[in-house]
Amino acid sequence: MEGLSSLQFQEAARNFNALKETLDNEILRQFSPKEQATIRERQQVLSSLAYFIGKDFKIPVELNKPCEGWHWDFEKNVIRIDPKDLLEKSMDYLRFVISHEGGHRRISRTDFIPLEQWNEPGFAFMMNAIEDPRDNNFVVESYPKFREQMMLAYEEDLDFEAKAKTAAGKKLGRQPRFLQAGFEYIKQWYREATDQEFKIDEKLPEDIRHTVEKTLTAAQDSWWRYPSRKEADSGEAVITRYAKSSYKVNRDKIWPEFKKLVEEDIKDQELAEALKDLQKTSGAGDKNELPEPLKDKLTPEQRKELVDALNKSIEAINKPGFIDLSTLSQELQDKIKEHIESLPPEEKQKLQEQAKAAIAAFDKEIADQLQGKLVKNPEQKAESKKVEKPGKPSEKKEEEPIAPQELSPEELKSLNEFKETLEKAKKKDRTIYEQKRREVLPIIDALENDLREIFTARRANQWKRGFRTGKRIDLKKRIQEKAKKVSAADSRAWQRRELPQEKDYAITILNDLSGSMRGQKIQEDFKGKIVISEVLNRLSIKTEILGFNDRLHEYQKFNEPMSNEVREHMGGMLQEVNSARAQWTDDGWALEEASRRLGKQAATEKILIVLSDGQPEPSPSHNGQEYNLTTIVEKIIKETNQKLIGLGIGPGTEHVRSYYPNSLANISLKEMADKLATLIKEIIANSDTL
Structure with a gap:
């Protein structure tokens, strides 16, 4: 574990030993010896992750009672994990949960939020719906291996929303707006994390869609406001400043709009509470005990619809309960709301209080499930203070303004620059590059050795x-x-x-980055370019890597050394095919530009390789006859000393042969990296025959 001192290792080791001594034998006795061994082994692995990410070397990881989930006892500073999960869930899932929770422990801070605000219905859920992505962003950036486990676990946990909605139906009689909006933030973050454009669910009601659309940019800003790993290591003050900065965005830019949804939910809940009261007073099967003021507002058909719904709900659970409002016509709901508005003030106030209490209770239940389990919230802090100093109110301190500890202008500037960098993380992602590079490393090494042998043989023959x-x-x-x-x-x-006759090479790789390259094509194509760029740079062969759609994208320029920055930038190819620019394929113009750049190189052998999978689809900027692909190809062949090669990526690319005299078509995606390696080898060995 990098960055840990010997003393910290010793402390962790002592905790492991203490962990073994404090295992609850009563819990373990419920399992077979083999299961006990599995539980202990996985428990120790997860303990090390909790220490590593949470940076709390005094927090033991103990067993919870089976089926009681994961919990952090903030007073005793103990993580308790569900032994059933240790047996039934995959290690990737378990690593995700403990890493995610460790991330919360590391950067999530909410105890400075005024208790009064935290307890507003819907506020805690909104905070946690944005804090969860913020936590994941921190862990992914600081510990890249977390990405794969995170995606797997989120895919396995996509039913969490469905479970929450089912619970809402039972407890509230409908799907509250704020619940749907909160989960939509998480979905949009997930789309961003998986390199997709934001796309709000079209099936959402209009008012929810409007709120999410209006606040999504702020939510994105908030979940990018987290400390770097180095900053987090520097101390609590920086961690808290970032947490407060994120909170301020949530409070000032998201909550005012989000709160409107909660207020509408409370109005709907007043209706649900009124219907529940009607169940108590009307009695099952009795159609004549609806309140007279309400009965007078309804048609005979509406009376029957309402009484049938009341009876059906009572019969289902044998006691008054919430009616699914979606089963009632909108006209009937409006009539009941009119009746509620006509009630005496004290009755209306009672319904409002019941509605707020129901929404607040549901908000707390769902927020607690979503909230980081290793983080003390304002309520927990208040309870803790009551224990420490009985009789002294804790709320006053919670109302202190946060402005003095907000991020300074310099820090905000640095954060914005960092955010811009991370916005390009999809375009400049070293993690993605390294992951793909490892997959093709054997091809890279083999090609480098083959080319070195060619050069050695040439020198020997001098x-x-x-x-x-x-x-x-x-x-x-x-x-x-x-x-x-x-x-x-x-x-x-x-x-x-x-005299040495070794050729001097300059090689340009021009890559199609239009929308047709999405999916597996760009993934396999990217591996091929990694092979080329790594090998040519190892051999000091001048190389330029370009991409195109309606513009030319520079990834590595001639005479630019291969570096982490270049590798990160190349990772952007995977996302460029999803951009708005990707609807165009300006082959002719891009080829002419690439050839012009190659022509400036003082090399004896100039080679231009074009990779594409589709027909030209020029943008309005480059659709003139002067950019006709056939014309440009003929011009390069006749007027330059460049060797031009066209490669058709994937099936159905026979058309490449009609444009490029030297070409390979229908290259299998699975063979992409191997084919490019073979091609480069043949070019170096036999460029005179091209």
């Missing part, structure tokens, strides 16, 4: 044999001559070294 005089004698030849009694004067065993 000594010519058969001369009467020279700089070096061929001993084998001279021994043979002596056996044949050839005199020294007549010997032809001398060698002369000729």
Whole structure:
């Protein structure tokens, strides 16, 4: 574990030993010896992750009671994990949960939020719906291996929303707006994390869609406001400043709009509470005990619809409960709301209080499930203070303004610059590059060795044999001559070294980044470019990597050394195919530009390789006849000394042959990296024959 001192390792080791001594034998007795061994082994692995990410080397990881989930006892500073999960869930899932929770422990801070605000219905859920993505962003950036586990676990946990909605139906009689909006933020973050454009669910009601659309940019800003790993290591003050900065965005830019949804939910809940009260007063099967003021507002059909719904709900659970409002016509709901508005003030106030209490209770239940389990919230802090200092209110301190500890202008500037960098993380993602590079590393190493052998063989052949005089004698030849009694004067065993004739190469890779390259095509194509760029740069061969759609994208320029920055930038190819620019394929214009740049290189061998999968689809900026692909190809072949090669990526790319005389079509995606490696090898070995 990098960055840990020997003392920290010793502390962690002592905690592991203490962990073994404090295992609850009563819990373990419920499992077989084999299951106990699995639980202990996985528990220890997860403990190390909790220590590593949470940076709390005094927090033990203990077993919770089976089926009681994961919990952090903030008073005792103990993580308790569900042993059933340790047996039934995959290790990737378990690593995700503990890493996610460790991330919360590391950067999530909410105890500075005024308790009064935290307890507003819907506020805690909104905070946690944005804090969860903020936590994941921190962990992914700081510990890249977390990405794969995170995606897997989120895919396995997509039913969490469905479970929450089911619970809402049972407890509230409908799906509250704020619940749907909160989960939509998480979905949009997930789309961003998986390199997709934001796309709000079209099935959402209009008011929810409007709220999410209006606040999504702020939510994105908030979940990018987290400390770097180095900053988090520097101390609590920086961590808290970032948390407060994120909170301020949520409070000032999201909550005012989000709160409107909550207020509408409370109005709907007043209706649900009124219907529940009607169940208590009307009685099952009795159609004549609806309140007279309400009965007078309803048509006979509406009375029957309402009484049937009341009876059906009572019969389902044998007691009054919430009615699914979606089963009632909108006209009937409006009539009941009119009735509620006409009630005496004290009755209306009672319904409002019941509605707020129901929404608040549901908000707390769902927020608690979503909230980081290793983070103390304002309510927990208040309870803690009551224990520490009985009789002294905790709320006053919670109302202190946060402005003095907000991020400074310099820090905000740095954060914005950092955010811009991370916005390009999809375009400049070293993690993605390294992951793909590892997959093709054997091909890279093999190609490098093959090319080095070619160059070595060429250098070896620079000594010519058969001369009467020279700089070096061929001993084998001279021994043979002596056996044949050839005199020294007549010997032809001398060698002369000729001037080096090694070719000087400049190679351009021009890559189609239009929308048709999405999916597996760009994934496999990217691996191929990694092979080319890594090998050519290792051999100091001048290389330029370009991409195109309606513009030219520079990933590595000639004479630019391969660096982490270049690798990160190349990762952007995977996202560029999803951009708005990707609807165009300006082949002719891009090819002419790439050829012009290559022509400026002082190299004896200039090679231009074009990778594409579709027909030209020029943008309005480059659709003139002067950019016709066939015309440009002919011009390059006739007027330059460049070797031009076209590659058709995937099936159905026979058209490449009609544009490029030197071409390969229908290259299998699975063979992409191998094919490119073979092509480069043939180019270096036999460029004279191209």
